Amino acid sequence: MTVRGSWIVAVALGFLVMGFHGRVGAFPVDGDQTTLPATTELNEDALDKPREVFRSEAVGGGKSYLVNLGNLAFSSSGILGGVARQAGVSCSTCHVNGASNAKFFIPKMSTRPGNFDTTGPLFNPKADNFVLDPIRIPSLRGARYLAPYGHDGRMASLRDFVRNVIVNEFSGPEPSPGVLDAIVAYIHDIDFLPNPNLGPGGRLTGQISDAERRGEALFLKPFPHDPAQSCAGCHVPSAAFVDHQQHDVGSGGLFKTPTLRNADFNVPYFHDGRFDSYDQVVAHFDRVFDLGLSTQDRRDLVAYLTAVGDGVQPYEHDGAGAVLKEINDFTTVLGTAIPANDREVIALAVDTIGSELRELTERYPDRKNTSVSGGQQERGLARLALKELVLTLRRIDMAAAEGRVSDATFEYKNYRYLMVAAVPTLLAGAEPWSLFNPTVHDAHYAALRQVLQTRHTAR
Numbered sequence: 187m188t189v190r191g192s193w194i195v196a197v198a199l200g201f202l203v204m205g206f207h208g209r210v211g212a213f214p215v216d217g218d219q220t221t222l223p224a225t226t227e228l229n230e231d232a233l234d235k236p237r238e239v240f241r242s243e244a245v246g247g248g249k250s251y252l253v254n255l256g257n258l259a260f261s262s263s264g265i266l267g268g269v270a271r272q273a274g275v276s277c278s279t280c281h282v283n284g285a286s287n288a289k290f291f292i293p294k295m296s297t298r299p300g301n302f303d304t305t306g307p308l309f310n311p312k313a314d315n316f317v318l319d320p321i322r323i324p325s326l327r328g329a330r331y332l333a334p335y336g337h338d339g340r341m342a343s344l345r346d347f348v349r350n351v352i353v354n355e356f357s358g359p360e361p362s363p364g365v366l367d368a369i370v371a372y373i374h375d376i377d378f379l380p381n382p383n384l385g386p387g388g389r390l391t392g393q394i395s396d397a398e399r400r401g402e403a404l405f406l407k408p409f410p411h412d413p414a415q416s417c418a419g420c421h422v423p424s425a426a427f428v429d430h431q432q433h434d435v436g437s438g439g440l441f442k443t444p445t446l447r448n449a450d451f452n453v454p455y456f457h458d459g460r461f462d463s464y465d466q467v468v469a470h471f472d473r474v475f476d477l478g479l480s481t482q483d484r485r486d487l488v489a490y491l492t493a494v495g496d497g498v499q500p501y502e503h504d505g506a507g508a509v510l511k512e513i514n515d516f517t518t519v520l521g522t523a524i525p526a527n528d529r530e531v532i533a534l535a536v537d538t539i540g541s542e543l544r545e546l547t548e549r550y551p552d553r554k555n556t557s558v559s560g561g562q563q564e565r566g567l568a569r570l571a572l573k574e575l576v577l578t579l580r581r582i583d584m585a586a587a588e589g590r591v592s593d594a595t596f597e598y599k600n601y602r603y604l605m606v607a608a609v610p611t612l613l614a615g616a617e618p619w620s621l622f623n624p625t626v627h628d629a630h631y632a633a634l635r636q637v638l639q640t641r642h643t644a645r
């Protein structure tokens with residue numbers, strides 16, 4: 187989130203901002219300021235975040251301990267190795283709220299926004315294959331229906347895949363079985379966004395346009411020169427539009443059939459992210475399979491794909507309420523881990539929630555930030571309240587580390603009390619002058635870009 191941006195403004199202006207654990211910002215600056223190269227784009231200041239839908243919540247329940255722990259670990263750079271950890275990169279940096287990050291870009295690791303070379307030199311030099319072969323960052327919505335895993339379908343087990351990401355791609359320490367199970371439980375709980383256009387068996391339903399109806403017929407129709415094949419033969423409508431197989435569709439190798447559900451939000455398309463639109467994808471299939479599609483056929487297929495790939499409310503505005511909800515979900519983990527004296531989980535939770543709270547704090551610019559005027563007192567109070575939460579967390583951590591379970595429990599109660607009684611009101615009071623306000627947000631980042639530009643041209 188914005189800690190990085192604000193951090194750099196502060197540094198550029200010659201101020202020092204609190205940096206617990208000596209964490210370094212990952213916002214693009216010169217190589218000597220951060221572990222990530224200049225012109226890196228993580229898009230962490232986006233005001234609209236992909237909406238996340240949980241299966242457990244959709245069926246009327248709450249998320250389990252395991253799912254909350256998994257979500258927490260997924261947002262933690264602490265489970266990854268050196269470079270990722272220092273830069274504050276976590277699973278959720280790329281898979282934002284379980285969806286994809288279409289703007290993500292790291293020079294020499296990406297060839298376009300939205301893709302990333304998992305066998306590149308940056309995060310684990312030992313895994314470097316010395317070829318720039320980035321893969322588009324996939325959405326994990328509905329991942330439980332989409333085995334095998336990886337663009338090439340190389341792993342049947344999601345658990346093996348996740349372990350490999352942590353240990354080999356991001357040189358993290360061997361995760362404990364409990365944390366690994368939790369991440370898998372979390373990914374299994376991420377649902378597709380509902381799509382009212384889709385009825386039983388993945389057929390279009392409700393008010394369908396003529397173009398969509400014709401598109402669906404084309405999608406189901408055998409290919410003229412190879413009647414054994416059709417779009418639907420690989421993208422099976424009744425099976426989340428996949429067949430769990432790898433195919434050569436003329437894109438340079440064997441790749442697994444990707445889902446078409448919620449795919450409107452999965453740009454760029456194909457394993458390497460070579461296509462920006464359904465138009466381009468349809469033109470590719472037309473050419474490779476010699477389908478002889480008319481202009482109208484193509485348009486109809488695109489209309490159909492757009493209807494299938496839709497989802498209800500794909501983005502939601504990021505505000506203090508949304509951030510606090512996530513932090514509160516993460517915090518429930520402590521309610522289980524403290525009485526169980528599970529120090530590994532307590533340490534992970536304190537570390538992760540602590541950095542979320544610090545990022546949230548930076549959304550309420552301090553007095554020294556000149557791109558915001560007004561609401562000084564409100565901003566100050568919001569920052570103070572969040573700081574108090576961070577200090578309370580540290581007391582929980584210390585008490586737990588020393589085996590003082592009742593002290594940790596006491597501090598946890600304090601934390602919960604603050605979180606209910608004071609924090610939401612104080613944050614709401616400061617919201618107009620926070621970076622959650624689009625006007626303030628844009629002014630802040632415009633000033634930031636200018637500072638960066640001046641620095642770069644001055645070199």
Ligand code: HEC
Pocket residue numbers: 260275276277278279280281301302303304321322323324325326329332334335336337338344347348351352369373
């Ligand atoms: C720097 C960006 C980045 C980070 C950080 C990242 N991923 Fe990924 N993820 C990718 C890319 C790129 C792929 C595609 C790789 C492939 O197919 O081989 C991918 C693929 C996946 C897949 C396979 C999905 C499918 O349908 O095949 C899963 C599961 C996954 N990541 C989980 C995670 C988890 C868990 C973490 C954290 C431990 C994580 N990722 C961190 C970029 C990232």
Ligand code: HEC
Pocket residue numbers: 337405415416417418419420421432433434435437441442443444445446449452454455456457458464467468471472487491
């Ligand atoms: C032989 C199996 C097969 C057939 C037939 C097929 N596809 Fe695909 N489709 C794939 C595979 C495999 C990919 C991924 C290619 C890659 O990653 O390079 C893909 C990718 C796509 C994508 C991009 C999705 C994304 O998220 O990247 C769309 C859209 C799509 N296909 C639509 C269609 C349409 C429309 C047809 C019929 C004209 C069709 N497909 C026919 C297997 C198939």
